Amino acid sequence: MCTVLVTGGAGFIGSAVVDLLLSNGHKVVVVDNLSNGNMDNVNKASTYYNMDITDLKLSKIFEIERPQYVIHAAAQINVEKSIQDPISDANINIMGSINILECCRRSGVQKIIYSSTAAVYGNPLYLGIDEMHELNPISFYGISKYITERYIKLFNALYGLKYTILRYSNVYGIRQGISGEGGVIPCFIMHMLKGEEPTIYGNGDQTRDFIYVDDVARANILALEKGDNEIFNIGTGIEVSINDLLKSLSSIIGDCIPLYKKEKKGDIRYCYFDIRKSSGILGWEPEYMLKEGLENTIQWYSKLLA
Ligand SMILES: NC(=O)c1ccc[n+]([C@@H]2O[C@H](COP(=O)([O-])OP(=O)(O)OC[C@H]3O[C@@H](n4cnc5c(N)ncnc54)[C@H](O)[C@@H]3O)[C@@H](O)[C@H]2O)c1
CATH class of the missing domain: 3.40.50.720 (NAD(P)-binding Rossmann-like Domain)
Structure with a gap:
């Protein structure tokens, strides 16, 4: 200890x-x-x-x-x-x-x-x-x-x-605020749970590693x-587009129609990590698949809203 x-x-x-x-x-x-x-x-x-x-x-x-x-x-x-x-x-x-x-x-x-x-x-x-x-x-x-x-x-x-x-x-995950770098997930979840339309900046084909x-x-x-x-x-080493993220969330929460707005200035278009060094030296691999992580997160925000 x-x-x-x-x-x-x-x-x-x-x-x-x-x-x-x-x-x-x-x-x-x-x-x-x-x-x-x-x-x-x-x-x-x-x-x-x-x-x-x-x-x-x-x-x-x-x-x-x-x-x-x-x-x-x-x-x-x-x-x-x-x-x-x-x-x-x-x-x-x-x-x-x-x-x-x-x-x-x-x-x-x-x-x-x-x-x-x-x-x-x-x-x-x-x-x-x-x-x-x-x-x-x-x-x-x-x-x-x-x-x-x-x-x-x-x-x-x-x-x-x-x-x-x-x-x-x-x-992303439980206890996340909406202001940080992974903030798009809690933002989408909160809107979708309240029956509101989530906003996508740009056409949604920009990618992130969640x-x-x-x-x-x-x-x-x-x-x-x-x-x-x-x-x-x-990171996971997996590239997920914002449109695909929304599809995954919809498959758990229910369908929604997003509002598309002009791309935010300075937003990076595509992003995912190579994680071979972490896996080789730290012996670290991500254990959560996106769906499982999203389910845990949605469950937590549902309780928060209730
Ligand atoms: N959330 C992400 O996606 C992400 C991605 C990359 C890196 N990070 C890094 O991970 C770390 C944690 O981020 P997070 O998302 O948990 O953010 P968070 O805001 O939830 O946590 C940061 C904590 O630091 C505290 N804090 C801020 N300023 C402080 C100060 N001056 N003195 C004492 N405490 C202070 C806040 O009260 C908060 O509890 C940060 O260093 C951030 O740069 C986060």
Whole structure:
């Protein structure tokens, strides 16, 4: 058993990671300021601190709790918001991450596992995107996540702090808000459950790689022991168009007619990952097929609406 500090543990992905860590017998400390998270998501068996990751008092928590591992999932996750307010995005995602890295260094944390994103790649030059793909983010969010990767690598080179960087594709599942990168799924589900028409921007043939949140949580747990100082893509390797996603949802919820609107500026057209490195080194493979993941998610949102 070890002590793992999870930032963003009241959020969508962080809370799934916390649940899995606890069920594997670890002691878990959660740091989250609830700016986008929710106390209902925080597992009662964890020790919770309401604190901003940019707060210099964070070092006190590290002194008290002495975590061996840090899973850093807290972030400003909204791409559009990052474009409207790049200062706030950089403050949370870059300065907040440096604060965490400094706490790790001072308190002798062994390893940090960082939630990064497909947004660091920008417009794909080829598909499936592998970890060697050029990094050319097209949003400030993508830049702030990329810069943090660079800080993590330099903390490793200068101070020996081990790391694993996990770049997620579009994550979906229970407890997801609608503002993040995988936000299209909760958005469609909410509309369809309420009998409203979902909106598709563009003609719907744009593709994404949708990965279920429990698979992402499992990748984080594997990274505690494997994949030191490596970067991994965490996705399914399967390309799903928005039209096909809607068909899958309709087959569970019932038919609906979508509203088509003009394509959003800056939207990437086609995207899916090459996940051979994660499978080879981490020994990680996605376990959830889209249909099963969607069924779980729909069930959860149905209860929420009821
Ligand atoms: N959801 C996706 O599809 C996706 C894809 C790629 C990468 N990611 C990354 O995964 C991580 C988790 O994302 P998520 O979708 O669970 O988002 P989320 O918003 O549900 O979770 C983030 C959590 O961080 C907390 N937080 C935000 N700013 C904070 C601050 N300044 N101090 C303390 N806590 C703060 C929020 O309250 C929230 O609980 C993020 O780092 C995100 O960049 C998510």
